Amino acid sequence: MFDSAEIGHRIDRATYKAEVPALRAALLDAQYELLRRGTRAVVILINGVDGAGRSETVNTLNAWMDPRHIRTEAFGAMTDEDRRWPEMWRFWQVLPPKGRIGILFGSWYTDPILARVEGRDSRDHFAHRLERIRQFERMLTAEGVVLVKFWFHLSRQAAKARLKALASDPRTAWRIGPQERANLKRYDDFIDASDEALRKTSLGEAPWIVIEGSDEAYRHLTAGRHLLSVLRHAAAPASPVPPQGPLPASVIEAPGDDVTLLKAQDYGRRLTHERYERLLERWQGRLNGLSRDLRLRGRSLVVVFEGMDAAGKGSTIRRLTAAWDARFYRVVPVAAPNENERAQPYLWRFWRYIPPHGRAVIFDRSWYGRVLVERVEGFCAEADWMRAYGEINAYEEELTEAGVIIVKFWLAITPQEQLRRFREREATPHKQFKITPEDWRNRDKWPQYERAVQDMVDRTSTRVAPWHLVASDDKLWSRIEVLRTLCRRIEQALEQGIPAKRRL
Amino acid sequence: MFDSAEIGHRIDRATYKAEVPALRAALLDAQYELLRRGTRAVVILINGVDGAGRSETVNTLNAWMDPRHIRTEAFGAMTDEDRRWPEMWRFWQVLPPKGRIGILFGSWYTDPILARVEGRDSRDHFAHRLERIRQFERMLTAEGVVLVKFWFHLSRQAAKARLKALASDPRTAWRIGPQERANLKRYDDFIDASDEALRKTSLGEAPWIVIEGSDEAYRHLTAGRHLLSVLRHAAAPASPVPPQGPLPASVIEAPGDDVTLLKAQDYGRRLTHERYERLLERWQGRLNGLSRDLRLRGRSLVVVFEGMDAAGKGSTIRRLTAAWDARFYRVVPVAAPNENERAQPYLWRFWRYIPPHGRAVIFDRSWYGRVLVERVEGFCAEADWMRAYGEINAYEEELTEAGVIIVKFWLAITPQEQLRRFREREATPHKQFKITPEDWRNRDKWPQYERAVQDMVDRTSTRVAPWHLVASDDKLWSRIEVLRTLCRRIEQALEQGIPAKRRL
Structure with a gap:
């Protein structure tokens, strides 16, 4: 969930200065309109990693809007006094009325996550609190x-660097006490618990917005622009339909920052044919051995391939299946749903192919079509693809708890490489069937797809079923990387046993 | 949740015979319309107590409609073979496509409930499965x-009587094996687990319909009429708004059966003044002692009074508070929400008064206004009060888990007694302020309120916070009954400690 908040988003000072005045004016307008209408309250949750600039962002939002109509409250872990009331009582006390904005610095997520990290709460109790x-x-x-649920993120490295910088400067060293050092030590536990919290509470109506925290200009501008879109939405005339939450597209992409997950991949990695052949043999052998591992008899394997057209999904899948006995696996190519499939919930056609223990299924495209092609092409309503992220997370968690090992690959290519492959296909008689006018049309929508991929990874790359983005401009490097990752994920899963098995 | 399914609903043979032909024709029409539209699938879950006629009802529904467009599947506890796939896989395989009806005899509730009853699943795992x-x-x-989630119910007594009757008849004795006898032994455990399942899965979109199973005519007619209303709803042109599920009102009341929970109370119980005074002293003393019980320092008490106008809520509350130190309790009279309250979620104004540990609050009317006056008077949309049952159950469970003891009273009076009290108020100068034109208007809606009370008790009388219906035509008897019940509930709660405390 934090992948795209670790790629070093940054906005230069000049862009920031040019952008802020218009944004402030627009935020103020939207705030007054919200107040005038009085049909909705807006609650902003500020959560995230220590040092990701949460406090500064709260101050900035208050400075940019009219603070007389904003109530800001801070919440930490529960005290003994808090425990005299039911847990949610203290939050009910500060809910803003319709027309107003409440900022909760720390929120109903703070105590559950801390209690889990500190071992005060069992795994089950944590899940119970998240469900509440x-x-x-x-x-x-x-x-x-x-x-509006903001999560401000810092990578482990960035958090460490920040601590070091603060500690070494006599003017700021006082900010670093034993608590801050302890928090850094627990960084991984904190991210584990946070990943579960975000995964399980990412509702269509109230999605998480994860923002990289290290660059102040990027952080403020991204939060401000997102908030603006939400306020405008919230101030619109009330309808009987509950608000579907903020629009995720476009608004998150702050101007002046065009780093995306896909652009951030290293497309330069290559393999020679010779080295490729050697590695192919090695990893296929290992994959073959894994398919015969006795422990797999009580588990099953689901491999998902997604990627732009001509990213090499088919040829990669063939390298993978070449390592296996035909009775072990099944490849399911996924196209547009047929009539029978459209008469069912969208997950139905994938559920059908879920393998029993001891078997594998490879999906060539998958249920992620819901948040990729169906979103971009407008084949389903925004409310539907917005709720799909949560549904997909629940689906994959359910599979995982039943012993399914899920490995998801996004084969990433550059638009230049795609163009090269399209032209090559057109020029090669036996490949011409692989290129259609639709491929060219999809290509025109590259930026929309790129945006959808970013949201998809942000919202569905979880500890339970992480996304593996594989730079695939070089097919040889990509295939080996896929084989290697797949082997490692299977080995890891077999070692760990079935995670989150709650049966006593 | 099962209270109103234990009062002996019954429909005579003649009414049944007169009613069925029209119902069958209407069901067929609705089924074909569903098929013709092809916009929604209908899934009917058949669950409940052994011997409550589930199997016969499945046969009857198939006979009443066109079975070619109905797929009926039976599901029991999971077998080892089932366990080779994720739990929900087997249900995905039998989902009907749009336009069709699926009947699941036994469903995704069967294994979780049985596993809990048989001790195969921990309390936490059960909660996890319900959440899934x-x-x-x-x-x-x-x-x-x-x-459409049907629950066919039999009281413990009725289940026992049925078993005895079957066993003593040589023609049916074969139907009673060791399994059936074992099930009866576990009746209470089964009802406990079922209560939790129904409570936690009673969604606005998919509410539980609990039907008393002992009388075949009542059972079939009630299920059939309910299904008819759902089918008509489902066959209506598709809208972007998801269906809000079956209409609960009126349709559940089968013609020929006018037994309701309120009518089934015994209003004849009376106390002499002498006896009343003696009992009052005794129970007030006990209640006073309980308020000073040291164990209550880590708990708090919420008492809810609801009832028709002039049911005696105020005078009962005074008898109760007379037993307590003024610092211990607070009485909160609840009227129509004011402007500030309307600017907040409806539970807000009640959350504010939730007491800290060691304190008590008495609500004179409560959050149940949502599903009583707001429903009957149309102050909120059907979708809103439909979802309120689940929200209220979650709210009360949350309070309970935080150590709050919730005791809910419905003071039940007959319409005749209400009329007598209204007239008495009009005739008594110092009581005239208590009677307004609104009281007379409410009285005209008695049947709608009676229906709303029945649904409220059916859906929110849970093991966590049961409703106590107290026949109150005689104020003296009613007050003592309230005091006695309150003392017992507090004692019970203090003995048991905080239930469902999941912390390790």
Whole structure:
């Protein structure tokens, strides 16, 4: 969930200065319109990693809008006094009325995550508290409250570098106490617990917005622009339909910053044919051995391939299946749904192919079509693909708990490489069937697809089923990387046993 | 949740025979219309207690409609073979496409409930599976599947009597094996687990319909009429809004059966003044002692009074508070929400008064206004009060887990007694302020309120926070009954400690 918040987003000072005045004016307008209409309350949750600039962002938002109509409250871990009331009581006390904005610095996520990291709460109790939060947020949105859930993120490296910089400067060294050092030590545990919290509470009505925190200009501008889009949405005339939450597209992409997950890949890695052949043999052998591992008899394997047209999904899959006995696996190519499939919930046609224990299925495209092609082409309503992220996370978690090992690959190519391959296909008689006018049309929508991929990874790359983005401009390097990753993921899963098995 | 399915609903043979032909014709029409439209699938879940006639009802529904467009599947506890796939896989295989009806005899509830009763699953794992079901059903309804969740119920007594009758008749004795006898032994455990399942999965979009199973005519007619209303709803032109599930009102009340929970109370119980005074002193003393019980320092108390106008809520509350130190309790009279309150989610104004540990609050009317006056008077949309049952159950569960003891009273009076009290108020100068034109208007809606009370008790009388219906035509008897019940509930809660505390 944090992948795209670790790629070093940055906005230069000049762009920031040029952008801010218009943004501030627009935010103020939207705030007054919200107040005038009085049909919705807006609650902004500020959460994230220590040092990711949460406090500065709260101050900035208050400075950019009219603070007289904003109530800002800070919440930490629960005290003994807090425990005299039911957990959610303290949040109910500060809910803003319709027309107003509430900023919660620390929120109903803070204590559950800390309690989990500190070992105060069992795994099950943590899950129970997250479920309570989900019900609470569903109820709030049904009652007309618009939730904006910001998560400010720092990579481990960035968090460490920040601590070091602060500690070495006598003017700031006082900010670093034993608590801050302890938090850094627990960084991985904190991210694990946060990943679960975000994964399980990413509702269509109230999605998480993860923002990289290290660059102040990027952070403020991204949060501000996102908030603007939400406020405009919230101030629109009330309808009987509950608000579907903020629009994720376009608004998150701050001007002046065009780093995306896909652009951030290193496309330069290459393999010689000779080295490729040697590595291919090695990893196929290992993959073959794994398919016969006795431990796999109580598990099953689902491999998902997604990628732009001509990214090499088919040829990669063939290198993979070449390592296996035909009785072990099945390849499921996924095209547009047929009539029978359209008469069912969208996950139905994938559920059908879920293998029993001891078997594998490879999906050539998958349920992610919902948030890729169906979103970009407008084949389903925004509300539908927005709720799909949460549904897909729940689906993959359910599979995982039943012993399914899920490995998801995005084969990433550059637009230049795609163009080269398209032209090559057109020029090669036996490849011409692979290129259609639709491929060219899809290519025109590259930026929309890139945006959808970024959101998809942000919202569905979880500890349970992470995305593996593989730079695939060089097919040889890409295939080996896929084989290697697949072997490692299977080995890891077999070693760990079935995760999150709750049966006693 | 099962209260109103234990009062002996019954429909005579003649009424049944007169009613069935029209119902069958209407069901067939609705089924064909569903098929013709092809916009929604309907899934009927058949669950409940052994011997409550589930199997016969499945046969009857198939006989009443066109079975060629109905797929009926039976599901029991999971077998080892089932376990080779993720749990929900087997249900995905039998989902009907749009336009069709699926009947699941036994469903995704069967294994979780049995596993809990048989001790195969921990309390936490059970909760986890119910949560998965809730997500699954939410997704299905969002995808256009209409869920009809029937629960056929038998009281312990009725189940026992049935077993005895079957066993003593040589023609039916073969139907009673060791399994059936074992099930009866576990009746209470089964009801406990079922209560939790129904409570936690009673969604606005997919509510539970609990039907008393002992009388075949009542059972079939009630299920059939309910299904008819759902089919008509489902066959209506598709809208972007997901279906809000079956209409609960009126349709459940089968013609020929006018037994309701309120009518089934025994209003004849009376106390002499002498006896009343003696009992009052005794129970007030006990209640006073309880308020000073040291164990209550880590708990708090919420008492809810609801009832028709002039049911005696105020005077009962005074008898109760007379037993307590003024610092211990607070009485919160609840009227129509004011402007500030309307600017917040409806539970907000009640959350504010939730007491800290060691304190008590008495609500004179409560959050149940949502599903009583707001429903009957049309102050909120059907979708809103339909979702309120689940929200209220979650709310009360949350309070309970935080150590709050919730005791809910419905003071039940007959319409005749209400009329007598209204007239008495009009005739008594110092009581005239208590009677307004609105009281007379409410009285005209008695049947609608009676229906709303029945649904409220059916859906929110849970093991966590049961409703106590107290026949109150005699104020003296009613007050003592309230005091006695309150003392017992507090004692019970203090003995048991905080239930469902999941912290390790």
